[in-house]
Amino acid sequence: MTLKIKNPGLATSIQDLGRKGYFHLGIPLGGAMDRYALRAANMLVGNDEGAACLEAVFMGPEIEFTQTATVAVTGAQLPIKVDGEYQEPWSSFVVKAGQTLSFEFLQAGARLYIAVSGGITTPEALGSRSTYPIGSLGGVDGRAVQAGDELPTGGSEGPGAGRTVPDSLRRKPGTPARLRVLPGLYWHRLTDEAGAGFFEDEWKVAPEADRMGYRFKGGRPLEFVDREQPFGAGADPSNIVDGCYSYGSIQVPGGTEPIVLHRDAVSGGGYFTLGAVISADMDLIGQLQPHTAVKFEKVDMAQALEARKERKGMLARIREELG
Amino acid sequence: MKTRYTFGGDEHVYVEMDDEMSLDAFFKSLSMSNAVRDAKIEGVTEICPANASFQVRFDPDAISPDDIMAKVKDLEHKAETAEKRLTTRIIEIPVFYQDPWTHETLMRFRERHQDPSGTDLDYAARINGFDTVDAFIEAHHSQPWFVSMVGFVAGLPFLYQLVEREKQLEVPKYLSPRTDTPKQTVGYGGCFSCIYSVRGAGGYQMFGITPMPIYDPEQKVAHLKDFMVFFKPGDIVKWKPIDRAEYDAILAEVEAGTYVPRIAEVEFDLDEFNADMRGTNAKMLEALNDA
Numbered sequence: 075m076t077l078k079i080k081n082p083g084l085a086t087s088i089q090d091l092g093r094k095g096y097f098h099l100g101i102p103l104g105g106a107m108d109r110y111a112l113r114a115a116n117m118l119v120g121n122d123e124g125a126a127c128l129e130a131v132f133m134g135p136e137i138e139f140t141q142t143a144t145v146a147v148t149g150a151q152l153p154i155k156v157d158g159e160y161q162e163p164w165s166s167f168v169v170k171a172g173q174t175l176s177f178e179f180l181q182a183g184a185r186l187y188i189a190v191s192g193g194i195t196t197p198e199a200l201g202s203r204s205t206y207p208i209g210s211l212g213g214v215d216g217r218a219v220q221a222g223d224e225l226p227t228g229g230s231e232g233p234g235a236g237r238t239v240p241d242s243l244r245r246k247p248g249t250p251a252r253l254r255v256l257p258g259l260y261w262h263r264l265t266d267e268a269g270a271g272f273f274e275d276e277w278k279v280a281p282e283a284d285r286m287g288y289r290f291k292g293g294r295p296l297e298f299v300d301r302e303q304p305f306g307a308g309a310d311p312s313n314i315v316d317g318c319y320s321y322g323s324i325q326v327p328g329g330t331e332p333i334v335l336h337r338d339a340v341s342g343g344g345y346f347t348l349g350a351v352i353s354a355d356m357d358l359i360g361q362l363q364p365h366t367a368v369k370f371e372k373v374d375m376a377q378a379l380e381a382r383k384e385r386k387g388m389l390a391r392i393r394e395e396l397g
Numbered sequence: 398m399k400t401r402y403t404f405g406g407d408e409h410v411y412v413e414m415d416d417e418m419s420l421d422a423f424f425k426s427l428s429m430s431n432a433v434r435d436a437k438i439e440g441v442t443e444i445c446p447a448n449a450s451f452q453v454r455f456d457p458d459a460i461s462p463d464d465i466m467a468k469v470k471d472l473e474h475k476a477e478t479a480e481k482r483l484t485t486r487i488i489e490i491p492v493f494y495q496d497p498w499t500h501e502t503l504m505r506f507r508e509r510h511q512d513p514s515g516t517d518l519d520y521a522a523r524i525n526g527f528d529t530v531d532a533f534i535e536a537h538h539s540q541p542w543f544v545s546m547v548g549f550v551a552g553l554p555f556l557y558q559l560v561e562r563e564k565q566l567e568v569p570k571y572l573s574p575r576t577d578t579p580k581q582t583v584g585y586g587g588c589f590s591c592i593y594s595v596r597g598a599g600g601y602q603m604f605g606i607t608p609m610p611i612y613d614p615e616q617k618v619a620h621l622k623d624f625m626v627f628f629k630p631g632d633i634v635k636w637k638p639i640d641r642a643e644y645d646a647i648l649a650e651v652e653a654g655t656y657v658p659r660i661a662e663v664e665f666d667l668d669e670f671n672a673d674m675r676g677t678n679a680k681m682l683e684a685l686n687d688a
Binding site: 256309 | 403404405406407408409411413415416417418419442443444445446447448449450451452454457458462546547548549550551552553555562565567569570586587588589594595597612614615626629
């Protein structure tokens, strides 16, 4: 069975849970930006939770099915249609052989996840089907999906229509979006005042927001503690001797616009990082549109672990609901 | 050198051996990251060595952050007593300095540069006190380099020159990064040289280009058949200046699948190097010339 891509949308790519063990060679984690939504979509259609799905940004693709399959769409909110007939989000439905799945305009969120029973079965590269276009890995010949592509799937019909994730378990960012941050890494480079200001100010998602990272604007510039720059670091006070970047770490080049590094981020570089968004909140970033208001909230490790447990608990409840 | 431990979110331990770059800091970071790897700590999913620091990724569902932090700290003494000695390889990388492709690119992004009136090499030579670009190029390739980190993008090596600190070349990055850099550009930023493994954005000054691929996801290039990434931390590199004719000839060999990089196995001992830099380098270059 194949999925015939009639229209790819804006930037639709094949993603799973990501690539493990190659970050030390500069090959990013990859995988869905909203892994919670990807897992839920796979559960709805009876797949392994890490099966490859389509991740579409701001705009849905148009896909013709060559065989009957169970489908689910999670994440961003936009009307879903099969041959013109509306379907429920975060719920399984059936697309019959010859029918076309399409979408109307985006209403909320940023990234939708389309799971198909059997999963997408393009070849794995370094243990994952996730698309990393810079390194030409995974996806369709190392690139995003294009019109005319025929994507192979596992071909099973799946559990059929009628499975749904309850509203309370459809995780999405609030207004303003709250992103919890654990200070650390090179936090000591900031003055106390700058550190406090970072958490006090309201920020807005900048237009430069993609799978590599999300940039934020609108807060006060950050001041650095005076020092003579160490040998090899570079002249700007925001520079360090190039080191690894943690997943979710927040760099602020020149002290002006924070960037949260995401799934396809560079693995290292020469900018200081003030800490990292906690693992439980990384999914939410994948659902932020440009200009969305964001507050960073300071947490400690115990709170980060509690949030992580809560997210896991929500996924466990979806698993129970769907049996 | 004072080691600093911190967390990167709830999934990383970050260890900085020193805030400035030195071979001592690199060796300590490499030894300690190796000790963490050898300890096979349950819940550790990846270890990433960098220039003067390293990062341990862990699964907080399998090991608590405090436990992993304590275990990593316990290994510091091992790194301090470890032999600062590596069995590694020295590789000759051909470089076509002042090539037409990086030249075209640097002209296209001139307004993002500190000195829009000249080239990246003109600027680098001047601020490092060289009278001519040729003399600067000579300083860049005459002594070998150490791969102190692999990363940024797929398989990109950061290289640190094996010379006294006062002889280190230092160049700032572009004022604002370029959106394009030719594949296999030999770049420079801070005290590091690099080779861009793929085409893409970049902020390092551009000096030249190598015809030798260092990353091939399809693994068709002969010397990348075993693994798609060529470099690993600890590799030693000697740049070999080449002209257009040699560049074209090597490119043809690469395409025909007959190109074999010149490589020799060498021992690198940090104490021996610190005692006699030029002598240690000469010995390694001799091994390379015999290969």
